[in-house]
Amino acid sequence: MDSTKRYERLRERYLNGDLDRRKFLGLIGAAGLAYGVQTPFSRQALAAAEEVRFDGWGGVVSEAFRKYAFDPYTEKTGVKVVDGTFGGGDEYLSRVKASQEGEYNIAHLSGVFDYARYVNLGLNSTLNEDNIPNLKYVIPKLTDVFRGVTDGKLSCVPYDYGTTGIAYNRKYISDEEAKEKGAKLLIDAAYKGKIGGWSDWRTRVWYASLQTGQDPNNATDMDAVWEAVRTNRDLLLKYWQSGAELMSLLAEEEIYVTEGWSGRIYALQEQGHDIGYIDPPNGFGWQECLFVIKGSPMAEVEELLNFMLAPETSIAVAEGQNYPPALDPNKVDLGKKIPTLPAFDPTGTLDGLTFANPDYWNGHEADWSKTFGRIQKGY
Amino acid sequence: MSVEARERRQPWILLSPALTAVGLLLFVPLMFIVVYSFWLRTATGADQAGFYFDNWNEALTDPFYRDILLSTLRIAAITTIACAVMGYPAAYFIARARSNKALLLLLLMLPFWISYIIRTMSWINILGVSGAVNWLLLNLGIVDEPVQMLYNEPTVILGLVHFLLPFMVLNVYVALEGIDISLEDAACSLGSTRWQAFREVTLPLSLPGLAAGGLLCFVLSAGTYITPLVLGGPTDAMFANLVFEAIITQLNWPLGSALSLMLLAVLGALVLIYNHYLGMAQLMKGLG
Numbered sequence: 001m002d003s004t005k006r007y008e009r010l011r012e013r014y015l016n017g018d019l020d021r022r023k024f025l026g027l028i029g030a031a032g033l034a035y036g037v038q039t040p041f042s043r044q045a046l047a048a049a050e051e052v053r054f055d056g057w058g059g060v061v062s063e064a065f066r067k068y069a070f071d072p073y074t075e076k077t078g079v080k081v082v083d084g085t086f087g088g089g090d091e092y093l094s095r096v097k098a099s100q101e102g103e104y105n106i107a108h109l110s111g112v113f114d115y116a117r118y119v120n121l122g123l124n125s126t127l128n129e130d131n132i133p134n135l136k137y138v139i140p141k142l143t144d145v146f147r148g149v150t151d152g153k154l155s156c157v158p159y160d161y162g163t164t165g166i167a168y169n170r171k172y173i174s175d176e177e178a179k180e181k182g183a184k185l186l187i188d189a190a191y192k193g194k195i196g197g198w199s200d201w202r203t204r205v206w207y208a209s210l211q212t213g214q215d216p217n218n219a220t221d222m223d224a225v226w227e228a229v230r231t232n233r234d235l236l237l238k239y240w241q242s243g244a245e246l247m248s249l250l251a252e253e254e255i256y257v258t259e260g261w262s263g264r265i266y267a268l269q270e271q272g273h274d275i276g277y278i279d280p281p282n283g284f285g286w287q288e289c290l291f292v293i294k295g296s297p298m299a300e301v302e303e304l305l306n307f308m309l310a311p312e313t314s315i316a317v318a319e320g321q322n323y324p325p326a327l328d329p330n331k332v333d334l335g336k337k338i339p340t341l342p343a344f345d346p347t348g349t350l351d352g353l354t355f356a357n358p359d360y361w362n363g364h365e366a367d368w369s370k371t372f373g374r375i376q377k378g379y
Numbered sequence: 380m381s382v383e384a385r386e387r388r389q390p391w392i393l394l395s396p397a398l399t400a401v402g403l404l405l406f407v408p409l410m411f412i413v414v415y416s417f418w419l420r421t422a423t424g425a426d427q428a429g430f431y432f433d434n435w436n437e438a439l440t441d442p443f444y445r446d447i448l449l450s451t452l453r454i455a456a457i458t459t460i461a462c463a464v465m466g467y468p469a470a471y472f473i474a475r476a477r478s479n480k481a482l483l484l485l486l487l488m489l490p491f492w493i494s495y496i497i498r499t500m501s502w503i504n505i506l507g508v509s510g511a512v513n514w515l516l517l518n519l520g521i522v523d524e525p526v527q528m529l530y531n532e533p534t535v536i537l538g539l540v541h542f543l544l545p546f547m548v549l550n551v552y553v554a555l556e557g558i559d560i561s562l563e564d565a566a567c568s569l570g571s572t573r574w575q576a577f578r579e580v581t582l583p584l585s586l587p588g589l590a591a592g593g594l595l596c597f598v599l600s601a602g603t604y605i606t607p608l609v610l611g612g613p614t615d616a617m618f619a620n621l622v623f624e625a626i627i628t629q630l631n632w633p634l635g636s637a638l639s640l641m642l643l644a645v646l647g648a649l650v651l652i653y654n655h656y657l658g659m660a661q662l663m664k665g666l667g
Contacts, residue, residue, distance in 0.1 A: 090628045093424070097630070120423035193527060201628070236613045238530045252509045254529070366422055369629045373621075374443055378614035 051080040052300050055092060056108035058085030059243050060267050064320025065108075073307045079300050087242040088200065089114045090369075096123060101295030106304070108159070109291045113202070113358040113365075115156060116149050118291060120362070124155035125292045131302035132157060134309035139328045139348050142287055149358065156289035157305050158326035160318060163343040163353065164203055164284040167250060167260035170274040178257075182280035183210035185257055187228060192235045196249050196258030199239035201372035202361060204229050206284050207259060216282055217357040229375050239376065250275055259284075262342035263322035270322075277342055285343065285353030287326065415636035424630040434637035444621065444638065448645065451618040454532070455601035458539040459547075462596045463589060465540065466547030470588075473548070474555035484552075487545050499538050499609045503529065530612040538606040543599055547592035554588020555581070587657055594653045598646050618642050 054070070056062050062085055070081035086092035089110055096104050096118075109115060118124050129135055135143070135157060142158035166185055168178050172194075178185055186195055186207060197204065208228035209216040219225050237255050240246045243264045249255045250265075251273055265277045279285075290308065292301050307313060311332045318325040319337045324344040327334065331348075338344060345352055416434055419427040438444050473483045490498060505511050506528040513525040528534065558581060566576035604619035622642065626635035 088628075090630065094627045094630060097424075097632075117424060121425055233613050237527070238611075239613055241608060248503075252503075252507055254508050363422075365424070366420065366629070366631075370631075373624050373628065376613060377443075377447065377616045377620075379443055 050078070051082055052297065052304055053082045053084065053103070053105045054108070054304075055084040055086055055104060055106070057243060058087075059247075059264070061108070061243075061263070061321040061323075064317045068316035068320055069308050069313050072313070073304055076307070077300075077303065079304070081304065090200075093117060093121075096293060097121065102297075103295075104293045105296035105301055107291045107293060108288055109156065110288050111202075111286045111356055111358075112145050112149065113356055113361045115146055115289060115291060116358040116362050117365075118293070119149055119155065123294050124150065125294050125296060125298065126150075127154045127157070127292060127305070128298070128302060129154060131299070132306045132309065134306050134311075137309065137311060137314075137327045137332050139326055139350065141350055142326050145287075145355075145358075146289065156291040157309055158287055158289050159308070159314070160321070160323040160325050161285065161287040161343060161350065161353070162262040162323040163279045164198070164206075164259050164261055164286065165265075165277055165279040165342070166257065166283075167265045167268075168257040168276050169250065169253060169255075170276050171253075172256045173276070175276050175278075178276055178278050182278070183207050183283075186259065187211055187231045187235060188257075189235060191256055193237050194254075194256040195232070195235050195237065196246070196255035197232060197236050197239050198246070198259060199241055199376065201369045202356065203259060203284060204232070204372055205368055206356070208232065210280060210282055216284070216354065217360050226371065226375060229372065233375060233378075266322040266342055279343065282354045285350070285355050287355065288323070289326075412636045412640060415633050416640055418633040418636075420629075420631040420633055426632060434634045437634065438637045438641050444618075444641070447616065447621055448618050448642070451601050452645070454536060454539070454617060455597045458536050458543060458600040459593050459596040461536065461540045462543050462547040463593060466544055466592065467551050467585075467589065469544075470548045470551035470555055474552050475560070487548055490541075490545060495542055496605055496609070498541060499606055502534065502538055502541070502610055506534065529610065530615075532611070532615050534610040535607050535615050535617075538610045539600045539603065542603075542606065543596040546595045546599070547589075550592030550595065551585060551588045554585040554591075558584045590653065590657050594650065597649065601646055602642065 054065070056065060062083060066083060070083060074080055086095070092107060093114070096107070109118070115124075138158050142161070143154065146154055146156055146158065166178060166183065168185065173185070173191075181188060185191075186197065188195075205219070205225060206216045208225040209219040211228040211232075212219075212221065212224040214221065214225070238249065240249055240258070243261060246258065246260055247264055247268055250258065250260070250268060251271070260277070262277065262279075265275055268275045269277075290305055292298070292305070308317070309327075311327060314325040314327055315332075315335055315338065318341075319335070322341055324338055324341050325334070328348045329339075329346055339346060343353065415426070417430050417432070419429065419431050419433060421427050469487075473480060473487070476483060503510065507513070508525040508527065508529075510528075512528065513522075516522045516526065517524075562580050562584075563573075563576045566580050567573065571579065601617070602619050604617060604623050607615045607617050607620055618638070619642065622635050622639045625631045625638055629635075
């Protein structure tokens with residue numbers, strides 16, 4: 001019952017003689033007080049469902065989301081999308097852990113291991129897939145791995161995939177040399193002081209595994225891995241912290257070679273920089289998803305996810321951010337640009353990419369992140 | 380209520396908003412950090428409440444933390460000395476300027492109008508391979524290829540000096556402003572040279588300002604993590620970077636809490652030593 005109806009009933013009772021004047025005025029006063037106290041909070045509660053917060057990697061990725069997904073979605077539904085950015089998954093998880101439920105809604109997470117970490121911390125929600133019919137266009141292999149973590153249910157929708165390969169300045173390093181040396185290019189003493197590296201312990205351990213001839217998802221000689229991480233550290237100019245810094249270091253020729261994110265390197269190439277990019281054998285493949293955090297307004301979020309998975313939106317975002325979409329090329333015509341993007345798999349099976357095994361990586365997270373933190377500082 | 384009782388209560392009434400803010404925004408969070416430091420991080424990254432000394436044991440006995448702490452204190456000390464050497468003449472010049480004093484002070488404050496991170500990052504455009512200095516060196520034919528000047532300890536110190544110099548200048552300036560200029564003239568009239576007058580009269584009288592500026596520069600530089608992150612090389616981390624990593628990268632809030640309290644204790648001890656010998660009044664003057 002709204003306040004107007006309640007007042008009308010009260011007035012009717014008063015006019016019928018059921019209430020004396022003092023009681024009537026008292027009840028009107030109490031109603032006014034209750035309305036005054038309740039209204040600001042109810043407005044806030046309603047406002048929360050009128051906007052959804054999205055956090056992503058910033059830069060060209062955020063620009064693509066804003067231009068091709070959020071603005072058209074807001075125009076269509078009236079639901080505002082507030083977008084924030086983060087420099088890395090670890091930093092963002094810390095922010096979410098410190099937040100109030102509902103403060104963060106959708107995150108553009110990388111890797112199944114991140115998905116598993118959020119689930120382990122109880123930060124996930126369960127999607128009603130009936131509200132996301134566009135899920136049918138997604139490569140089945142991408143959803144299956146997430147379902148494996150959350151008992152067949154989904155807390156995210158897969159959105160895109162890419163690789164962390166080796167990026168090099170062709171002015172100083174030829175394609176042939178890069179192909180021949182592969183991951184070992186990052187520990188080549190000839191480029192001392194001109195090598196960059198992401199300050200992410202997983203990437204460092206992954207590439208050190210490749211440099212020591214081991215399976216990145218099952219390294220057995222960790223001493224050799226850490227030694228390779230040390231060798232790489234001693235040759236580095238700098239550990240970069242974000243995609244923007246990666247692009248700046250390469251574009252300004254502060255560094256000649258680094259591992260890099262396929263989409264960011266493609267963006268540099270589009271800007272005219274002569275940067276080569278290769279995925280060495282067993283290079284780091286990853287998939288990104290739109291993860292829904294516990295306490296989010298599910299109806300609005302599911303509607304946004306469905307909108308973002310619509311082929312026209314998904315393809316436009318993919319072309320903007322330069323990462324292939326999670327859409328199955330056997331079900332959706334992906335246009336002309338996407339098949340040219342690095343890491344794109346035309347078969348839709350993704351068999352050519354090596355993804356991180358979440359059990360292996362999350363099982364070693366506490367030890368390895370700490371060990372890398374020490375090696376990074378010269379130990 | 381008697382007049383005396385009302386007068387006794389008045390300062391507390393006036394102070395209550397500030398005390399409430401300090402209590403809620405400083406002491407309560409600090410207590411949370413203290414409690415957190417006795418918890419444990421589980422394998423999944425979740426926190427295990429309890430009363431464990433593991434984090435403190437690790438923070439206090441592991442040479443890794445001790446070495447980085449000592450390195451941080453060394454960098455902070457070098458930064459403070461550099462700020463003092465560069466800041467004192469600037470403060471002296473401003474204090475003794477006959478005109479445009481307000482303009483000079485305004486120029487000193489100007490950097491505060493720009494974000495600290497932006498100011499730090501500006502060094503990339505100055506000292507980078509494609510930066511202004513290399514451009515000049517290459518165009519003047521002094522070097523054949525760009526000189527690698529960034530991402531090492533000297534650039535971290537440079538960034539810190541850039542950030543902290545105004546704090547030093549302001550503190551010394553305040554101290555110099557309080558010195559009667561005729562004292563130097565009196566010393567000269569008694570036979571001392573200008574340099575002797577400065578060394579024997581002005582410098583000792585301005586030492587509290589120098590010490591206050593030094594304390595501020597030291598504490599602020601020892602607690603920074605942005606500068607080594609932006610301008611440092613692979614091994615140029617400072618202690619605050621360890622706190623950042625423990626909390627953000629490793630999701631180990633309990634260990635991060637113990638480390639941050641350790642840094643707080645070291646810097647707090649310095650402030651107490653300063654207060655014991657010089658008192659906080661000079662620091663307040665500089666900050667004001």
